[in-house]
Amino acid sequence: MSDENAFGELIQDYIVECLPLAEQVGDAFVELERRWREGDSGDDLLASVKGRLHTVKGNSAMMGLPPMQTVAHALEDACAMLDANPERRADDAAALLVRGSGLLIELIRTAAEGADAKAAARFVKRVRTFLAQSKTKEPAKRPGLLLERRRGDRRADEAAIAEAASGVVRVDFRRLDAMLEVLGEGMIEQAAVAELYRGLTRKLKASPELADLDRAILALQKTMKRLEGILMETRLLPISTVFGRFPRLVRELAQARQKQVQVVSIGGDIPLDKAILDRISEPLVHLMTNAVAHGIETPEERVRAGKAKEGRLELRASSESGRVIIRLSDDGRGLDDAKILAKARSLGLEASAEDTGHLRSMIFLPGFSTAEQVSSLAGRGVGLDVVANTVHELGGTIEVESRPGKGVTFTLSLPLTLAILRSLIVEVDRERYAVPISHVAATVRAEPETLHQVNQKGVALWRGDLIHVSDGGALLGTGAAPATSRRFYIVISLGNRRRGILVDRLIGHQDIVVKSLDPTVGRPEVISGTTILGDGKVACILDAVRILEQRHSA
Amino acid sequence: MSATPKRRGAEGLLDFADELQRLSAAKEAPAPGPELQLVTFALDREEFGIPIGQVREVIRVAEITRVPQARPHVRGVTNLRGRVLAVVEIRTRMGLTPAEITPKSRVVVVGVHQRTLGILVDSVSQVVKVPADTVVPAPEEVLSPGADYITGVARWNSRLIILLDLEKVLLLPE
Numbered sequence: 001m002s003d004e005n006a007f008g009e010l011i012q013d014y015i016v017e018c019l020p021l022a023e024q025v026g027d028a029f030v031e032l033e034r035r036w037r038e039g040d041s042g043d044d045l046l047a048s049v050k051g052r053l054h055t056v057k058g059n060s061a062m063m064g065l066p067p068m069q070t071v072a073h074a075l076e077d078a079c080a081m082l083d084a085n086p087e088r089r090a091d092d093a094a095a096l097l098v099r100g101s102g103l104l105i106e107l108i109r110t111a112a113e114g115a116d117a118k119a120a121a122r123f124v125k126r127v128r129t130f131l132a133q134s135k136t137k138e139p140a141k142r143p144g145l146l147l148e149r150r151r152g153d154r155r156a157d158e159a160a161i162a163e164a165a166s167g168v169v170r171v172d173f174r175r176l177d178a179m180l181e182v183l184g185e186g187m188i189e190q191a192a193v194a195e196l197y198r199g200l201t202r203k204l205k206a207s208p209e210l211a212d213l214d215r216a217i218l219a220l221q222k223t224m225k226r227l228e229g230i231l232m233e234t235r236l237l238p239i240s241t242v243f244g245r246f247p248r249l250v251r252e253l254a255q256a257r258q259k260q261v262q263v264v265s266i267g268g269d270i271p272l273d274k275a276i277l278d279r280i281s282e283p284l285v286h287l288m289t290n291a292v293a294h295g296i297e298t299p300e301e302r303v304r305a306g307k308a309k310e311g312r313l314e315l316r317a318s319s320e321s322g323r324v325i326i327r328l329s330d331d332g333r334g335l336d337d338a339k340i341l342a343k344a345r346s347l348g349l350e351a352s353a354e355d356t357g358h359l360r361s362m363i364f365l366p367g368f369s370t371a372e373q374v375s376s377l378a379g380r381g382v383g384l385d386v387v388a389n390t391v392h393e394l395g396g397t398i399e400v401e402s403r404p405g406k407g408v409t410f411t412l413s414l415p416l417t418l419a420i421l422r423s424l425i426v427e428v429d430r431e432r433y434a435v436p437i438s439h440v441a442a443t444v445r446a447e448p449e450t451l452h453q454v455n456q457k458g459v460a461l462w463r464g465d466l467i468h469v470s471d472g473g474a475l476l477g478t479g480a481a482p483a484t485s486r487r488f489y490i491v492i493s494l495g496n497r498r499r500g501i502l503v504d505r506l507i508g509h510q511d512i513v514v515k516s517l518d519p520t521v522g523r524p525e526v527i528s529g530t531t532i533l534g535d536g537k538v539a540c541i542l543d544a545v546r547i548l549e550q551r552h553s554a
Numbered sequence: 555m556s557a558t559p560k561r562r563g564a565e566g567l568l569d570f571a572d573e574l575q576r577l578s579a580a581k582e583a584p585a586p587g588p589e590l591q592l593v594t595f596a597l598d599r600e601e602f603g604i605p606i607g608q609v610r611e612v613i614r615v616a617e618i619t620r621v622p623q624a625r626p627h628v629r630g631v632t633n634l635r636g637r638v639l640a641v642v643e644i645r646t647r648m649g650l651t652p653a654e655i656t657p658k659s660r661v662v663v664v665g666v667h668q669r670t671l672g673i674l675v676d677s678v679s680q681v682v683k684v685p686a687d688t689v690v691p692a693p694e695e696v697l698s699p700g701a702d703y704i705t706g707v708a709r710w711n712s713r714l715i716i717l718l719d720l721e722k723v724l725l726l727p728e
Binding site for chain 2: 185188431475476477478515517518520521522524525526527530532536537538539540
């Protein structure tokens with residue numbers, strides 16, 4: 001059992017070390033292909049991959065993973081041959097290298113589940129055939145495995161020494177997760193202490209000791225806050241860790257469709273919580289697959305439309321007021337509004353050709369794929385609704401803009417981090433709820449003369465605008481008779497959407513640790529998760545985004 | 555004032571220890587042949603049994619928070635030592651009225667479908683060892699359609715213990 005655990009950890013270490021190396025190799029090969037096409041020798045790139053391949057090979061041998069070892073070895077051989085024979089540097093060679101690095105990445109990524117030896121063997125055979133076509137002699141026989149293993153060792157040692165000298169340590173992300181969990185418990189306990197203190201002040205007379213206790217609690221709060229800040233920062237990774245894979249992916253997608261697409265990424269240094277990065281990759285891949293398959297035209301079509309032969313896919317990350325914005329734009333043909341309209345009507349949805357914004361947002365609804373036929377690239381049974389769901393689960397939003405003939409832009413807005421949420425705690429019919437502060441625009445005292453009804457629905461004049469105000473009890477189904485005497489309403493907002501929710505009490509601000517909702521409970525629309533409050537009781541977190549998206553409501 | 559989560563956690567553990575001790579005190583004379591080891595609990599006047607292997611622990615009922623728009627038969631969520639545990643209202647799932655929380659009420663924490671869930675029961679009786687050959691199918695006439703979660707009835711001393719297939723009971727309708 002413990003041996004198994006130890007092995008599992010070793011495998012994780014192996015993945016953590018080798019995956020980035022393999023990815024760098026893959027990126028270099030994609031770049032190499034472009035450079036060779038432009039007539040550049042790419043000598044520097046060929047040289048740069050050697051060491052990395054060698055380390056991967058050595059580590060794979062040490063871990064007893066022959067598929068990865070042989071693939072890395074074959075790639076090394078191919079590189080050595082190309083190094084010696086510049087005339088062989090052509091598209092077919094580049095394609096082979098890119099394919100091999102893709103396989104290597106996949107093998108390493110899934111190392112814990114057992115490697116696919118057959119795919120590795122097939123690739124090694126192809127490299128052999130490729131090398132045999134060479135008129136000049138094959139590169140000199142590589143030294144034996146034992147020697148290489150030691151060299152790999154030495155390289156790993158060197159890497160470890162360099163790392164220690166630079167003051168950087170590698171940490172398994174699961175440890176950071178565990179730290180966050182413990183921090184979360186600490187924060188709940190600290191809130192519990194603060195609550196006990198408030199209870200004490202009601203029972204005891206003011207005294208110097210109580211004042212000291214108050215100060216100590218405040219100091220503890222500040223320290224916890226700092227610890228949280230540092231830990232959150234540790235969990236952040238540059239978004240380029242996700243973006244980096246895309247050029248290779250898009251190249252493959254485009255090639256399969258006889259299209260030419262260039263990927264430009266901007267803002268790769270913007271940091272994002274790794275937990276979000278891990279989950280955002282798939283939706284982005286889906287959007288890019290769509291862009292290549294349906295958005296960007298074939299070179300001939302593009303030339304006819306007066307565009308450059310090569311399509312352009314731009315990924316731009318930026319940070320805006322505590323959120324990360326990712327924009328994915330293509331310069332393809334744009335969304336087909338007529339087709340969307342027809343589809344909406346066939347699904348029995350209200351839609352008009354004039355309200356293009358609303359019309360285009362419908363592409364995120366379930367069952368709303370307008371691609372006429374399922375292609376091998378897009379249409380793998382998931383639609384944009386799945387993309388939108390993932391983004392929403394992460395507490396984000398997604399919007400689409402389209403200019404016919406000019407292209408489509410998807411804008412994703414994501415929180416920096418998932419784990420800890422600054423929230424306003426409110427009470428409705430003696431139930432407490434947490435509302436993420438990032439979506440609370442205001443808290444307002446509900447004076448009866450400011451609340452009105454239009455079409456039997458509550459409205460209020462807020463900052464010069466009429467907004468819909470609904471009863472918290474009705475929204476949350478508390479089962480209590482509709483209260484006429486709620487004392488406050490909170491205004492939740494997102495972009496230009498706003499809505500008021502009547503509540504009984506505003507309890508205060510608190511940093512909450514988000515605990516996901518067990519799927520057994522169902523998929524409530526108005527709740528995004530749960531948290532444990534200072535008194536140890538569980539409270540639900542309001543899903544402000546989805547509440548704002550409800551078009552019709554009580 | 556309310557207790558801190560720490561104290562609540564410790565209390566829960568102590569309760570569980572008490573419970574275990576009480577349960578194991580009720581040992582039976584070993585029966586020959588294969589045996590089923592069951593944790594039994596009561597709903598109304600019927601006694602039910604689930605395999606002990608599926609039971610993680612038995613806890614007292616702390617506050618259960620209602621979840622808006624939850625599926626039917628979900629009572630809510632509760633704090634189990636810092637984790638949020640979903641609590642299933644097994645009574646309504648089996649066609650009974652919703653449970654009233656009394657000092658005898660318990661949450662049986664079970665592991666099914668690779669998940670940990672709580673089921674709210676009127677009271678927990680004990681751990682019993684029942685010879686497998688005393689289990690008979692329930693008479694067809696008493697099984698309502700949809701009651702396929704009843705796998706049989708065990709006779710134990712002069713009691714009848716209804717055997718439940720937890721996986722089926724906890725497959726909740728949407």
